[in-house]
Amino acid sequence: MNGIVASKGIAIGKAYLYTQNEIEMDMTLTDDVEQEINKYNTGKEKTRVQLTEIINKAVKTLGEDKAMVFEAHLTMLDDPTLEENVINKVKEHKQRIEVAVSQAIEEIAAIFESLDDEYMRERAADVRDVGKRLLFNIAGIKMQSLDSLEEEVIVIANDLVPSDTATMDVQKVLGFITEVGGKTSHTAIMARTLEIPAIVGTGTCLSEIRDGDIIIINAIEGEVIINPTDEELKKYENIKQKILADKKKLELLKDLPAETTDGYSVQLFANIGTVKDMNGVLRNGAEGIGLYRTEFIYMDSNNFPSEDEQFEHYKTVGEMMEGKEVIIRTLDIGGDKGLPYFKFQEELNPFLGWRAVRMCLDRKDIFKTQLRAILRASKYGNLSMMIPMIISIEEIEKVKAIIEECKKELRAEKIPFDEQIKVGIMIETPSAVMMADKMAKEVDFFSIGTNDLTQYTLAVDRGNEAISKLYESFHPAVLRSIKMVIDASHTAGIPTGMCGEFASDERAVLLLLAMGLDEFSMSASSIPIVKNIIRKVTMSQIKEILEYVMELNTSEQIIKYMDNIVLELLN
Numbered sequence: 157m158n159g160i161v162a163s164k165g166i167a168i169g170k171a172y173l174y175t176q177n178e179i180e181m182d183m184t185l186t187d188d189v190e191q192e193i194n195k196y197n198t199g200k201e202k203t204r205v206q207l208t209e210i211i212n213k214a215v216k217t218l219g220e221d222k223a224m225v226f227e228a229h230l231t232m233l234d235d236p237t238l239e240e241n242v243i244n245k246v247k248e249h250k251q252r253i254e255v256a257v258s259q260a261i262e263e264i265a266a267i268f269e270s271l272d273d274e275y276m277r278e279r280a281a282d283v284r285d286v287g288k289r290l291l292f293n294i295a296g297i298k299m300q301s302l303d304s305l306e307e308e309v310i311v312i313a314n315d316l317v318p319s320d321t322a323t324m325d326v327q328k329v330l331g332f333i334t335e336v337g338g339k340t341s342h343t344a345i346m347a348r349t350l351e352i353p354a355i356v357g358t359g360t361c362l363s364e365i366r367d368g369d370i371i372i373i374n375a376i377e378g379e380v381i382i383n384p385t386d387e388e389l390k391k392y393e394n395i396k397q398k399i400l401a402d403k404k405k406l407e408l409l410k411d412l413p414a415e416t417t418d419g420y421s422v423q424l425f426a427n428i429g430t431v432k433d434m435n436g437v438l439r440n441g442a443e444g445i446g447l448y449r450t451e452f453i454y455m456d457s458n459n460f461p462s463e464d465e466q467f468e469h470y471k472t473v474g475e476m477m478e479g480k481e482v483i484i485r486t487l488d489i490g491g492d493k494g495l496p497y498f499k500f501q502e503e504l505n506p507f508l509g510w511r512a513v514r515m516c517l518d519r520k521d522i523f524k525t526q527l528r529a530i531l532r533a534s535k536y537g538n539l540s541m542m543i544p545m546i547i548s549i550e551e552i553e554k555v556k557a558i559i560e561e562c563k564k565e566l567r568a569e570k571i572p573f574d575e576q577i578k579v580g581i582m583i584e585t586p587s588a589v590m591m592a593d594k595m596a597k598e599v600d601f602f603s604i605g606t607n608d609l610t611q612y613t614l615a616v617d618r619g620n621e622a623i624s625k626l627y628e629s630f631h632p633a634v635l636r637s638i639k640m641v642i643d644a645s646h647t648a649g650i651p652t653g654m655c656g657e658f659a660s661d662e663r664a665v666l667l668l669l670a671m672g673l674d675e676f677s678m679s680a681s682s683i684p685i686v687k688n689i690i691r692k693v694t695m696s697q698i699k700e701i702l703e704y705v706m707e708l709n710t711s712e713q714i715i716k717y718m719d720n721i722v723l724e725l726l727n
């Protein structure tokens with residue numbers, strides 16, 4: 157079976173089918189009240205045991221505050237109105253227990269949803285969450301989750317939402333395969349950050365693989381082998397060992413600068429999603445954080461994270477980086493990134509819809525909570541703010557006005573923060589590219605988000621495997637856009653970084669270096685690979701290469717030419 161390599165490597169292990177099945181309901185009526193109530197009580201006790209285990213584990217791994225969420229689940233489980241309602245449905249309406257519980261849960265969730273208070277409204281998701289667990293336990297079906305796996309596995313799924321990857325037990329997941337998704341879908345990005353081999357966009361694979369099958373993920377060539385022969389096992393075990401050995405070699409570069417042989421140096425930063433990613437950052441010698449995708453804090457939570465909660469995250473990362481720059485991107489939600497507790501309107505084109513800064517400007521309450529948390533944390537580290545999905549100067553002005561408002565409040569409250577905190581924008585829309593010269597006068601830095609810039613420039617959905625061949629950051633239109641942005645920023649005297657995946661492609665690195673890109677930010681595991689290639693070239697050599705490439709007409713020609721260059725350099 158073939159697919160798209162989302163995160164390079166080889167993984168060998170047992171298949172774990174992650175299908176998030178629903179319970180089938182038996183709608184026939186029953187007179188056996190006692191049997192149904194017994195099933196309810198057994199299911200409820202099982203749920204209580206599970207939740208208690210989750211709480212104990214969460215206190216250790218996620219901290220007291222996160223564990224509170226599951227305490228609340230326990231309270232809901234014991235809610236007397238739930239029990240009364242369920243028993244009534246069984247006794248009076250002769251419903252089977254699964255149907256009774258499912259309806260009772262929906263009724264309670266609907267009451268929460270109809271309340272004015274936003275916090276209470278969001279509790280509906282919790283009610284449904286407990287309800288689902290209870291239902292699975294009543295039916296005696298094991299509920300799937302990736303956060304408490306019993307053994308090391310290879311996860312096979314139709315798709316993984318970012319919150320699956322954010323909460324999954326990284327010690328146990330050796331690799332994953334998804335039927336849908338592209339190279340820059342957020343699941344793919346998470347896999348690279350976590351350094352887990354992954355293949356996405358395989359098309360139907362769930363029906364071809366059974367739980368427990370032995371799987372080889374060859375995430376070098378984008379191939380999945382089901383129940384391999386002994387020879388195949390041996391071959392891929394050897395390749396896996398070689399990859400590990402190569403990685404060890406590159407580790408020796410950790411403390412050396414990212415500098416060409418003629419002394420031109422750039423900064424190599426890391427992209428992170430959560431504090432958990434900091435291990436990789438420190439291990440790979442990142443010189444800063446070029447993109448902190450804060451939406452993962454929101455996705456890994458059961459309601460909008462409070463100012464204090466966010467402050468703790470930002471402060472921790474700031475302190476861990478010991479004075480090195482940490483660029484915190486403000487909430488970039490919508491598109492392919494949903495929230496378990498917040499209902500986005502159905503949109504025909506979510507990637508062109510109510511997302512990122514658009515949502516933040518409409519929901520000033522949510523935005524200000526985050527901005528205040530970043531400002532407060534700026535006292536404890538070298539933090540900057542970065543705004544995603546900007547398309548106009550008006551948006552920049554509005555954002556700056558809200559930041560000013562937050563600063564004013566903090567001054568009045570006598571809460572210290574860095575008065576000089578830098579504010580930058582992501583360049584990820586064609587409109588920002590065209591306006592780069594003007595925008596450069598309004599902000600402190602740019603960071604090019606090539607994942608989105610490629611999809612918007614080429615009008616190719618980054619997550620749609622059916623058109624993944626068209627999604628190409630080496631398209632001359634994208635390369636010209638990047639060059640325009642870097643030139644415009646330098647004319648205005650501000651730096652440009654790149655935090656899209658393109659910044660970690662060895663072939664692209666040479667071109668970007670020659671264009672004068674100031675900072676490259678990527679999954680931490682890519683830093684040694686990028687540093688290695690930078691340390692093999694001279695500036696004049698790559699300037700010539702760039703000049704040639706900018707004259708080529710097609711991505712195919714560019715890629716072919718750059719493939720050869722990289723091959724020569726590395727051999």
Ligand code: PEP
Pocket residue numbers: 447449488584604605606607608609655656657
């Ligand atoms: C990008 O679009 O390139 C980017 C870095 O942001 P994200 O991948 O989170 O959309």
Ligand code: MG
Pocket residue numbers: 544584605607608
């Ligand atoms: Mg983006």
